[in-house]
Amino acid sequence: MTHVITRSCCNDASCVPVCPVNCIHPTPDEPDYGTAEMLYIDPAECIDCGACVDACPVRAIQADYDLEGDAAQFEEINARWFTDPAHADYPDTAPVPPRRDWSAVTHPLRVAVVGSGPAACYATEELLAQRGLDVQVDVIERLPTPFGLVRYGIAPDHQDTKAVGDVFATVLRKKGVRLLSNVEVGRDVTHAQLAERYHAVIYAVGAMQERPLDVEGEDLPGVHSATDFVAWYNGHPDYAHLSFDLSCERVVVLGNGNVALDVARVLAQDPEALARTDVADHALEALRSSRVREVVVVGRRGPVEAAFTTPELIGLRGAPGLTVAVDPDQVAGAGTDDVSLQAKVELLGELAAAGGADEAGGGRVVRLRFLSSPRALLGDDRVTGVRLERNQLVETAGRTAAQGTGETEDLECGLVLKAVGYRGRPVADLPFDELRGVVPNAQGRVLVDDREQPGLYVTGWIKRGPSGVVGTNKACAQQTVGLLLDDLRDGLLPAPAADPGLADLADLLPGHVDLAGWKALDAHERTAGRAADRPRVKVVAVDRMLEVARSG
Numbered sequence: 339m340t341h342v343i344t345r346s347c348c349n350d351a352s353c354v355p356v357c358p359v360n361c362i363h364p365t366p367d368e369p370d371y372g373t374a375e376m377l378y379i380d381p382a383e384c385i386d387c388g389a390c391v392d393a394c395p396v397r398a399i400q401a402d403y404d405l406e407g408d409a410a411q412f413e414e415i416n417a418r419w420f421t422d423p424a425h426a427d428y429p430d431t432a433p434v435p436p437r438r439d440w441s442a443v444t445h446p447l448r449v450a451v452v453g454s455g456p457a458a459c460y461a462t463e464e465l466l467a468q469r470g471l472d473v474q475v476d477v478i479e480r481l482p483t484p485f486g487l488v489r490y491g492i493a494p495d496h497q498d499t500k501a502v503g504d505v506f507a508t509v510l511r512k513k514g515v516r517l518l519s520n521v522e523v524g525r526d527v528t529h530a531q532l533a534e535r536y537h538a539v540i541y542a543v544g545a546m547q548e549r550p551l552d553v554e555g556e557d558l559p560g561v562h563s564a565t566d567f568v569a570w571y572n573g574h575p576d577y578a579h580l581s582f583d584l585s586c587e588r589v590v591v592l593g594n595g596n597v598a599l600d601v602a603r604v605l606a607q608d609p610e611a612l613a614r615t616d617v618a619d620h621a622l623e624a625l626r627s628s629r630v631r632e633v634v635v636v637g638r639r640g641p642v643e644a645a646f647t648t649p650e651l652i653g654l655r656g657a658p659g660l661t662v663a664v665d666p667d668q669v670a671g672a673g674t675d676d677v678s679l680q681a682k683v684e685l686l687g688e689l690a691a692a693g694g695a696d697e698a699g700g701g702r703v704v705r706l707r708f709l710s711s712p713r714a715l716l717g718d719d720r721v722t723g724v725r726l727e728r729n730q731l732v733e734t735a736g737r738t739a740a741q742g743t744g745e746t747e748d749l750e751c752g753l754v755l756k757a758v759g760y761r762g763r764p765v766a767d768l769p770f771d772e773l774r775g776v777v778p779n780a781q782g783r784v785l786v787d788d789r790e791q792p793g794l795y796v797t798g799w800i801k802r803g804p805s806g807v808v809g810t811n812k813a814c815a816q817q818t819v820g821l822l823l824d825d826l827r828d829g830l831l832p833a834p835a836a837d838p839g840l841a842d843l844a845d846l847l848p849g850h851v852d853l854a855g856w857k858a859l860d861a862h863e864r865t866a867g868r869a870a871d872r873p874r875v876k877v878v879a880v881d882r883m884l885e886v887a888r889s890g
Contacts, residue, residue, distance in 0.1 A: 339402055340381040341390060344412045345649040346398040347376035350460070350809025352505075353370040353390035353399065359383050360432045362390060363425065366813040367433060370424070372806070375647040375678060378419040380428075383672040395505040397498050408656040415648065415681050422677035438468060438823060446472040447826060448834060450532045450843075452523050453542035454479040454673040455486025456808045457798025459506040460815035461540050468823065475686055476536070476843060477510065477517035478527075481575065482851045482883040483859065484510065486544060487808065493600040494615035495607070495657070497873055504521075510853055518844060519851040521882065524766025524846055534835040535843055538793050538822050541784075542815075543612055545762035545775060545799035550803055551592065555715030564591065564601050564757035571604055571625075573618030573876040575883070583720075583876075584628035586752020590724050592712050593757035594637030595645035596807075599654050601755055602633040606702040608659030616873045633704045634749065636724075638740040640731055641672045641686045648682040654704060655689065663705045664690040713746060715754060723750045760804035768794075782818030783825075792830035795822055851887045856889020859883055 343353075343362075354365045354377075361383035364371040379390070379399075391399045402413050419425055427433035449465055451458045454477050465473045483489060488503040510517050523529060532539050548563035550556065560583055570576035589605055591598045604612065609625040617625075637644055641664075655662050669690045672683050686706070709729040716723040726747050729740040761775025769786055771778045777796045778785040784794040797818040798811050806814075825831050844850060851859075859877065877883050 339386045339804045340413075340416075341379050341386065341388065341399050342402055342405060342409075342413050342416050344398050344400060344409045345378055345403075345653055346396045346496065347649065348396045348398070348502055348809035349374070349377060349501060349807050350395065350502070352395055352809075352812075353377065353393045354432060356389040356393045357432075358387060358389065359385055360428070360430055361385075362392060363419075363428045365432060365443040367789045368428070368818070370851050371813065372810070376649060378416045381413075381417050382420070397504045408652050411652065411681075412649075418677055418681065425677075425773060428869060438471075438827070440468065440471040443471060443826065447538075447831075448474050448476075449822070450476050450539045451542060452478045452532075452539065452878055453486065453544065453798070454484035454506075454510075454519065455518070455542065455544055455798065455811075456488060456502070457544070457801075457811040457815055458540075458542035459485070459509045460812040461542060461797050461819055462515060463509045463750055464816050465817040465822075466509070466514060472514075472697055474514050474516075476516045476518055477524060478521050478532075479517070480522040482520045482855075482880060484517060484519055484889060490569055490572045490646065491736065492572075492808070493568070494572065494617035494631045495603070495612060497615060497655070498604050499808065500616075500873075510856075516844070516884050517851075517853045518858060518882075519856060521847050521850050526849070527843065529767035529876055531843070531846070533793070533832070535840065536834055537826070537831040539870060540795045540797055540818060540822070541768065541800060542796070542798045543762070543765060543800050545760045545804050547761050547763050547775070548756060549759040549761055549775075551712060551715075551756055551758060553712055553714055555717065555721065558715055558717050558721040559719070560717070560721035560752060561715055561754045561756070564593070564755040565634060565760065567755055568597065571617055571621035573616075573621070575878055578618065578620060578878040582624065583753055584630055587629060588632045588634065588749075589630050589753045589755065590749060590751045591633060591635045591755045591757055592724070593645070593759070594635050594706070594707040594708075595757060595759075596647060596650045598635050598755075598757035599646045599650045601847050602635050602704045603654050603657045603660070605630050606633050606660040606704050607657040611658045614872060616867065618876055618878055620754070620878070623785070630753075631702050633702070634707055634751070635704060636707050636712070636726065637709050638709070638729055639738065641706075642674045642679060642683055642709050643731075643738055644682070644686075644706075644708065646682075646796040647848065648679075648685065651682060652687055655685070660704055661701045663693075663703050664687050665707070666690040668708045709740065711740065711742060716748060716754040721754050723748050724754060725749075735836060760799065762803075763798045765800065774803060781821060782814075783821050792825040793832045817870050849884075850890045851884065855887030855890060858889045862886045862890070 361380040710726040714725040728745040764770040783790045863874035
C-alpha cells in the first residue's frame with residue numbers, strides 16, 4: 339500500500355519534513371522543484387505511515403485504497419514521475435537545515451510584512467520559526483480581509499485548495515504577530531514611517547495587473563481580463579461592481595494556463611455545483627441566468643506546451659454539466675519524452691477520441707484549441723468575434739516556439755476573457771522594473787540603483803513574477819527571510835528610531851481592522867454559510883465588512 343498526492347497539491351512541501359523515509363519529491367532543495375506541476379510520492383519507498391496526510395494543508399494526500407473517481411489516476415501519475423531517469427537518484431534522507439545561533443542578538447527583531455496572502459503568511463511563519471529569536475511581526479493588509487490569493491484568486495469549486503487559508507489563519511493567531519488590515523501603504527502610511535519603526539520591511543503585495551494583448555480591438559466593451567472575472571466571482575470588493583455579459587452563447591478565453599481553465603470551468607459547469615461553494619452571490623445569480631453554451635480556450639502553442647497542468651485538466655474534465663472537446667487533428671502525433679507531461683498529453687488524446695462536443699447532449703462545452711494566436715478583436719460598439727491566426731511549431735534556440743502561418747479565421751463570440759499572464763504594479767517609494775513587472779531584487783533583497791538594501795525585501799510574485807502555485811511561495815519566502823536573517827546576524831539591519839515619542843504604528847491608523855475584527859467577520863460569514871449549506875457567504879462591500887468587523 340502507498341499514499342498518493344492528488345489534484346489539490348499546493349506544492350508548499352509541508353509534507354516533506356514529516357516523511358521518515360524521504361519518499362516525497364521533488365523537495366524545495368531539489369532542482370526540479372520549481373518546474374514540477376505538483377509533488378509526488380514514490381510508491382516503492384512509501385511505508386504507509388500516513389504522517390504526510392496530517393501535514394498536508396489542502397487534504398491532497400490519500401491512501402491508494404481510498405482513491406475514487408478522477409483521483410484514481412493520480413496513483414499512476416505519482417508512480418510515473420519516478421520512472422524518469424532524472425528522478426531515479428533522489429537522496430534517501432532529506433537534508434536537515436542548520437539551526438542558527440541567536441545568542442548574540444539581545445533585542446527583539448521587529449518586521450513589517452506588507453500583504454497577507456500566501457507569500458506574506460509563509461514569510462511570517464518562517465520568521466516565527468527561528469528558535470531563540472524574539473520576533474515581532476506586523477502584517478499590513480490593504481483590504482479588511484486577509485489571505486489575498488486564497489480568498490480572491492482560487493476558484494470557489496476548489497475548496498480543498500482554499501483550505502490552506504486555515505493554516506494561514508493559524509499563523510496570524512501566533513504570539514508575536516499583529517494584523518493591521520484595511521491599511522494601504524502609500525495611502526494610510528508611508529514606507530518612511532515603516533522604515534523608522536521596524537528593522538526590516540518585507541513587501542509581499544502580489545502581481546495582479548493583467549498583461550496586455552497589444553492587438554486591435556482590445557479596448558472594446560465585452561473584452562475583459564480573466565483576472566477581473568476571477569476577482570468578480572470570488573467577491574473581491576474592488577471588482578464586485580463589474581458586470582459581464584453572459585447573454586451570448588460563445589465565450590473565448592485567450593490563454594491556456596490554469597486561470598484560463600478555471601474561468602472556463604466556472605462559466606460552463608452546472609451553476610448549482612457552485613451554489614455549494616463560497617462563490618459571490620452576485621456571480622452565482624448571473625451564472626444561473628447565463629446563456630453561455632460554449633467556451634473556447636485558445637492557446638498559441640501545441641498540446642505538449644499547454645500552460646495548464648495535468649491536475650487542472652483532470653479537474654476540468656470532472657466538472658459537472660460540461661463536456662471537454664479537443665480536435666483530434668490538433669493532438670494527433672503529439673508526444674513527449676518528458677515523463678511529467680505524458681499524462682497530460684494522453685488525457686488530451688482521450689478527450690479527442692471521446693468525441694467532445696458530439697457527446698455534449700445539448701449541455702455546455704469547453705473546447706480546447708491549440709496553435710492559434712489572436713490578431714484582432716472584432717466589433718464596432720462591442721466585441722463580436724476574434725480573428726485567430728493558425729500557428730506552426732518551430733524550434734528556436736533550443737525551445738519550441740509558435741510561428742504564424744498567415745492563415746486566419748474569424749470566430750464569433752460575445753465575450754472575451756484575456757488570460758495571458760500577470761504583472762506587478764509599482765509599489766509606493768520602491769524602485770520598479772517596468773519590463774518585468776517586479777520590484778528589482780537579488781533573491782529577495784531589494785535593489786536600489788543596483789545596490790542591495792539590507793532591511794528592505796520582497797517575496798512572492800512581486801519578487802519573481804507570476805509563477806508557480808500557492809505553495810511555491812513557501813520556498814520563495816524562506817529564501818527572502820534567510821537573507822533578512824543573514825543581515826541580522828551580520829549587523830546590517832538598520833535600527834528603528836530610538837525616539838520614545840514615536841507613536842506605535844497602530845496608533846497612526848485609527849481605521850485599521852485587527853485580528854479580533856477579522857475573527858468577527860470570519861464568524862459572520864461562516865454562520866451565514868452554515869445556514870445555506872455553504873463554506874461561507876462572503877461580505878463583498880468594504881463598508882459592510884468594516885461594520886461587521888467593528889461590531890464583533
